Amino acid sequence: MEEIQKWLANGYVNNTEILSKSPSDLSSSATTSTSQETHSARTLCEDTSFNSLGSSSCNNYTGCPIQAKPSSISHFCIATLGTLTPQISCLAVQNTTLYAASIKEINVFDLISFELVDAFGPGLGLVKSIAFSDGKIFTAHQDCKIRVWKQVITSSSKQKHQLISTLPTFKDRLLNCMFAKNYVQVRRHKRQLWIQHADAVSGLAVNNDAGLMYSVSWDKSFKIWQISSDMHCLESVRAHSDAVNAIIVNPLDKTIYTGSADGYIKVWRKPDGRKKHQLLTAIAKHKSSVNALALTRDGSILCSGGGDKKILVWEKGNENYQNHDHMFVSCCLKGHGGPILCLVHVNGVLISGSSDRTVRIWKYGKGFGGSCLAVLEGHSKPVKSLVGIPGADLNDSLRVFSGSLDGEIRAWKVIISDESD
Template sequence: MFSEDNSVHKFSRIKNTNLLDEDDEIYNTRNRQDQLLSNSNASSPYNDRSSSSPMDKSPWSSQTNVNVPFEDIDDNFSDNVLMGSLVREEGHIYSLATSGDLLYTGSDSRNIRVWKSRREFAGFKSNSGLVKAIVISDDRIFTGHQDGKIRVWKVSSRDPSVHKRVGTLPTMKDYIKNSMKISNYFEVKRHKNAVWFRHYDAISCLSLSEDKTFLYSSSWDKTFKVWRVSDCRCIESVIAHDDSVNSIVTGFDGLVFTGSADGTVKVWRRELQGKGTKHFFSQTLLKQECAVTAVAVNPDTTVVYSGSSDGLVNFWEPGNLVFSGSADMGICVWRRMGMDHICLSLLTGHNGPVKCLAAERDDESAATERRWILYSGSLDKSVKMWRVSENSVPVAWKGCASGAPIAIPSSLPAAPSFEARNRVDGIQN
């Protein structure tokens, strides 16, 4: 359930490029500035720098003395200034991640660099090439690559500048064990099959659940996969879109958002099933001709943003109304008031349990009155159409005093609907 306003703002954008890569090796590096300062100490381990190491000479130059007249900047803008630049002398930057005062950068040069206070702090290398995504969970770093694999790195407890690769997703053990079963294969192209627990095309994005229990990966293979962080196993694969999934992000209330080259932004909800979890399609927020290249969520304000190749940024926030159908044959209309909900109306007319609901904006409603057309399906074999106004006066129902806040029932069958509030022209991706 969402509508769109027509206000538009413009920003600039850049395009993506694609490269290929191979498998892994590990290299460690130190802060280059610290190495220079320690040259006088012959016993320092930093002085022995192997000429064969690809991290010998940093391909970055830290430029903090940029030509920005800080002293001449108007006081009205003094809070928004360029603090410094890390200029890359080769390759392209494809991924960034922060953890405390550390910045991780991934590129197509196979290097993953770690920066602290705008200085090179550490580095490690994967021979798989292009690093398309980085997420950090405590002392572990997950990197997504062009070859469809996820590498897992761990920070040394003795030396925070040392990173060691501790695994690859899926693990070799799981791959060999599960690839023996014919039921684990599905057809990806004509005369070509692949196992469901491994991406067969480039990984485009990684995201961690709010509690860091699950790792989500999206791919150009049109799927997103769910990995259990505790044992690094793939527990679910979802064919999510008709084209490459360019972005995936976990949100609030167990929701997951995906954006695709097919021009759609979709919402998925995570539900407990027995001892495990499963993801179900909830709704499509956006459907357009041009590709969706990025999705972001602000969990505090429950606002969802998406960027597209046409330069537009769309964003949504939860709508004011929630509809709940029940086995008692009634439909309750709720108005959201922060974390509370007020019962506006009880719609009756069905002779059987209400099993499904759908809503859309009433185009005939006046500008001063927001109305919705609600459709309800029931086991009485009927579909009914209702007109609902957001300006309805709260009613007393089943012991609920008129206007008194009511906690929204935990048995609501659907995830929150979102209302598109704006479109912003331009995004950098």
């Protein structure tokens, strides 16, 4: 248990740390002594301890030289959700449903009642990422596979999730296995099909407009999948010199960003008329691994979180956001006491989770820098995943869900307003 907590909390640092043990070894050692645990019911969080900081008084902020526009913020924990097994590794939201992956299974909660409505995927390995497209749910696993699920309604009107495929599909493997050119060297004395990941699948990103999904892995590559009709692998790119931890895609211009344990962020795109993706630029300012990426809705600003405890805000080289050859750091956000493990943009703010067990809310912008607005405390172990949902009205700016290695999912209500309003 201690070993899996360590590599989950710090991200993937190098290839030799995990390759000495198989995913099944790690999964089995981490799931012992959990049979006696039970789901906790909906719980109102009575412990509302937090540290709310004004933008001009955040003592932990040492980043941008120019402060952000003054804002006031209020926040409180509205619920705590528990799971059958500890260590929440991934959160994702679709419509009014929250998906929470733990070591043993994926739990599904109703966002209105906070009730558990389904649990699926037991024994299939740790889930690293969840994505959605056209009614299908994609889960990336430590066992090198991507699984595809669909939601079905039973005769008793209950939600159930059914496994419909595993990527690469049997058809895809069959079409490629007959030709020697389709095999690549993945380790010494080991070859396998290029359509297969050779290590844990660490992240997924979907471009619904193009009908494509992108996956990254600790095998240093990312792959492009056709998912709109017949699901198959279109391309595999040897992207980094170490494990790839994060991927995000801008659907507006189909630009792909990958972050790796080698400290680099790389920018990719497939030029018109070309069959393969090409590297546009490689940028490196983090002193350690890049663990998380977040992109603004218009694609103009990229944020990266690293093992060096910093969040870097990147801007492109010109005003029409098309020049990736020159990306520069416009802001550096400091304050976390441990590696940054997750980032999310919502309602004009950036939210970060760290191994220091806290969630921080940041506000920044072009021309006025940024600062820490608030610190959300309550988790007893590293915060591994975050999702943010815009509020339904002006009095509810957003809701934030944080998943931690302590096995808890905390639901926060956050209200932000400019002091000038």
